[in-house]
Amino acid sequence: QQQVKQSPQSLIVQKGGISIINCAYENTAFDYFPWYQQFPGKGPALLIAIRPDVSEKKEGRFTISFNKSAKQFSLHIMDSQPGDSATYFCAASPGGGYSTLTFGKGTMLLVSP
């Protein structure tokens, strides 16, 4: 049973465009929703995270939008750059992030110059 569904599997965006990756979850006990960024040959690294008491969190060009009633959250990358080309994983966890993270299957993003 996949508890966090991520789409699309892959995404090609032109430089300067907006990249959007979506995730949906089922477990209502989840209360911590991070996004991880992974470059080729590297381990995933935390990009941005949100808790369900807010509907949006922005850090630079990266924004998480959160819809608690729909049990969905998404990552928006504004003004996408070739350096943003990476695999992005959404994840969810109960216990404020101090319990096991369940990851989505990942999205390979390619930003074309």
Next chain:
Amino acid sequence: EAQVTQNPRYLITVTGKKLTVTCSQNMNHEYMSWYRQDPGLGLRQIYYSMNVEVTDKGDVPEGYKVSRKEKRNFPLILESPSPNQTSLYFCASRGVGGSGNTIYFGEGSWLTVV
């Protein structure tokens, strides 16, 4: 510098030959975990440990063993590797209870079992 260090980074081995992938972290983290990453399947947790001598199964523990004798180390043991364990493995760590919930990953270990 905060680090999770895995060794070896690359390994080709034969079916049935026991191997150990080591993991060490320098952040004094209580929680450590192993994941495997496979195309189309994302990151799946193998085992985790909440502290020394405390380990528990993740989603895909079959064929793996772990031990946590010291806080900084969390080795992954494949007693009799099989080709379906060919994968990219990540060790990870984080603090507990208010000390920061960010998970830090190592750089990965590519394992091929022939």
